[in-house]
Amino acid sequence: MAIEFEGVSKRYGRAQALKEVSLRLEKERIYGLLGENGAGKSTLLNILGGRLPQSEGRVTVDGAPAGSDEAQGKVFIVGESNYFPEDMKVKKAFRAAGAFLPGFESEKAAALAGEFGLDVKKRVKALSTGYGSIFRLILGLCSGADYVAFDEPVLGLDARHRDLFYRLLMESYAARPHTVILSTHLIAEAANLLEEAVILHRGRVVACEPTENLRGALCSVSGPARLMEEFLRDKQVLSQRAVGGLRTACIQNDGKPLPPGLERSPLDLQEYFITLMEEKDKEDVG
Amino acid sequence: MKTKFWPAFRWQTREYGLGVATFWAVMALLELAFLTVSMVALDRGVQIEESSFNGLGVMAWFCYFVLGLAQVRADLRLGAQFGVTRRTMLGATWLAVATTGAGLALALEVLTALGQGIMRDSGAHVLDMYQVLYLQDSWLVLSPVQHLASAVFNLCGMLGAFGAGAALSLVLWHCARVRWVVLICLALPALMGGLISLGVWLRVDPSPFFAWMLASPLNGGFFFLAAGALTGLAGWLALRRLNIRPGAI
Numbered sequence: 001m002a003i004e005f006e007g008v009s010k011r012y013g014r015a016q017a018l019k020e021v022s023l024r025l026e027k028e029r030i031y032g033l034l035g036e037n038g039a040g041k042s043t044l045l046n047i048l049g050g051r052l053p054q055s056e057g058r059v060t061v062d063g064a065p066a067g068s069d070e071a072q073g074k075v076f077i078v079g080e081s082n083y084f085p086e087d088m089k090v091k092k093a094f095r096a097a098g099a100f101l102p103g104f105e106s107e108k109a110a111a112l113a114g115e116f117g118l119d120v121k122k123r124v125k126a127l128s129t130g131y132g133s134i135f136r137l138i139l140g141l142c143s144g145a146d147y148v149a150f151d152e153p154v155l156g157l158d159a160r161h162r163d164l165f166y167r168l169l170m171e172s173y174a175a176r177p178h179t180v181i182l183s184t185h186l187i188a189e190a191a192n193l194l195e196e197a198v199i200l201h202r203g204r205v206v207a208c209e210p211t212e213n214l215r216g217a218l219c220s221v222s223g224p225a226r227l228m229e230e231f232l233r234d235k236q237v238l239s240q241r242a243v244g245g246l247r248t249a250c251i252q253n254d255g256k257p258l259p260p261g262l263e264r265s266p267l268d269l270q271e272y273f274i275t276l277m278e279e280k281d282k283e284d285v286g
Numbered sequence: 287m288k289t290k291f292w293p294a295f296r297w298q299t300r301e302y303g304l305g306v307a308t309f310w311a312v313m314a315l316l317e318l319a320f321l322t323v324s325m326v327a328l329d330r331g332v333q334i335e336e337s338s339f340n341g342l343g344v345m346a347w348f349c350y351f352v353l354g355l356a357q358v359r360a361d362l363r364l365g366a367q368f369g370v371t372r373r374t375m376l377g378a379t380w381l382a383v384a385t386t387g388a389g390l391a392l393a394l395e396v397l398t399a400l401g402q403g404i405m406r407d408s409g410a411h412v413l414d415m416y417q418v419l420y421l422q423d424s425w426l427v428l429s430p431v432q433h434l435a436s437a438v439f440n441l442c443g444m445l446g447a448f449g450a451g452a453a454l455s456l457v458l459w460h461c462a463r464v465r466w467v468v469l470i471c472l473a474l475p476a477l478m479g480g481l482i483s484l485g486v487w488l489r490v491d492p493s494p495f496f497a498w499m500l501a502s503p504l505n506g507g508f509f510f511l512a513a514g515a516l517t518g519l520a521g522w523l524a525l526r527r528l529n530i531r532p533g534a535i
Contacts, residue, residue: 049366049369050366050369050371050372051366051529051530052529052530053526053527053528053529067371067372068371069289069290069370069371069374072290072369072370072371073289073290073369074369075369076369077367079532081532081533082532082533083363083364083366083367083530083532083533084363084364084367084533085360085363085364085533086360086533096297096364096368097368099293099296099297100290100293100294100297100368100369100370101368101369145369
């Protein structure tokens with residue numbers, strides 16, 4: 001059982017936000033949903049959450065259509081946007097969560113509010129950007145849903161709170177394995193949490209692999225400029241930069257031994273993502 | 287199949303119930319003011335020929351129209367946040383509206399009955415639309431059965447008004463740009479005015495329709511219920527492919 005997107009497209013007038021996205025998100029895994037601004041990440045999650053109907057294609061959750069009661073009962077989306085009434089206070093929002101979500105952990109939510117310093121008597125609309133994010137991520141951490149998606153959950157959070165969120169996420173996942181989809185621009189911070197990464201570029205899925213595979217797919221080779229020039233002659237160079245007499249290039253990792261004088265290092269997920277986006281941009285221009 | 291219909295219904299009933307309870311309290315205060323003024327006047331020997339406090343039911347219709355207009359989007363957003371499908375949320379909302387509407391209709395009849403009991407034979411009347419249209423006797427103190435009929439008539443009006451408000455809100459929600467909202471808001475009264483002018487020009491006589499409406503409260507109630515059903519359907523059709531947009535942050 002899983003979340004499946006089959007040939008999903010979404011158009012807003014003439015603009016196409018998603019183009020034939022086909023994807024399978026398995027149970028009890030932590031996915032990173034990565035992409036540049038406007039890549040279609042939020043659109044994908046809003047379609048999953050039944051807030052937007054897709055223009056084409058099919059989305060199912062454990063076999064049930066995404067817009068059905070059965071599917072919606074299993075999915076909880078923590079978005080950037082506010083779906084709560086203007087006058088609703090945080091305390092009441094937690095009560096509403098308890099009323100609508102059978103698995104919602106009300107006591108844990110109250111405890112986390114205290115831990116984060118969230119004032120539950122404040123109106124949701126009156127919260128700052130950071131505390132608005134904290135409010136929404138507490139809902140996500142306590143939702144009890146089988147599939148929980150966080151869309152930019154750490155927006156506006158300071159470093160301490162971001163660290164606290166990641167720690168709580170792992171504790172929650174360890175205590176109750178479920179599927180987590182984390183859409184974030186802070187790839188370097190979240191990289192160690194992610195088991196698989198789904199990368200979107202201009203509405204299309206360009207990668208959907210375990211993060212270990214992605215890190216191993218490319219590598220960075222560096223050395224003296226003269227040696228590098230010779231080494232790179234027959235290689236497809238994805239990106240390169242020169243500092244003084246040293247040159248560093250990003251290439252496909254074929255695993256073959258390097259000539260003496262050159263060093264290879266794996267790319268971290270963020271470097272892989274940036275390189276991939278640059279490559280895709282060049283392909284689109286070409 | 288698991289749905290969240292009953293949790294949504296219970297939540298909506300509580301929320302709408304608090305709102306209509308506040309409305310009823312305001313109506314009670316207004317009636318109290320009328321009764322107080324009347325009794326003070328009578329106490330001072332003033333002869334009250336004919337004065338009335340009426341429109342509790344019509345005010346309730348307006349209240350439910352505004353609820354439909356202003357509240358339905360907030361309800362659907364909340365449902366979207368908590369995994370309640372739009373169909374389930376709209377259905378639960380309608381049932382909550384009917385339930386709270388029934389409670390309000392009966393509670394308003396209590397106010398009417400109290401007012402009529404206190405001001406009996408005084409010339410200061412407390413009455414409602416049902417009595418004005420169908421009994422046409424301001425001096426009549428309604429029997430319990432007549433109060434019940436009045437409550438049912440008001441409930442039908444409330445449901446029709448809620449449906450109209452909700453349908454308008456959902457249709458306008460499709461408009462991504464303000465200029466489309468303004469255009470529709472201007473076009474609707476222009477269209478209504480145009481249809482009336484066309485009817486006058488074609489010498490269409492609406493009196494048989496009004497005669498039918500006034501012939502029996504069943505006819506009037508049926509008309510409002512049918513209006514509610516039609517507008518409810520229009521609202522659902524508008525909602526089916528709608529992008530449920532978030533509120534302002």
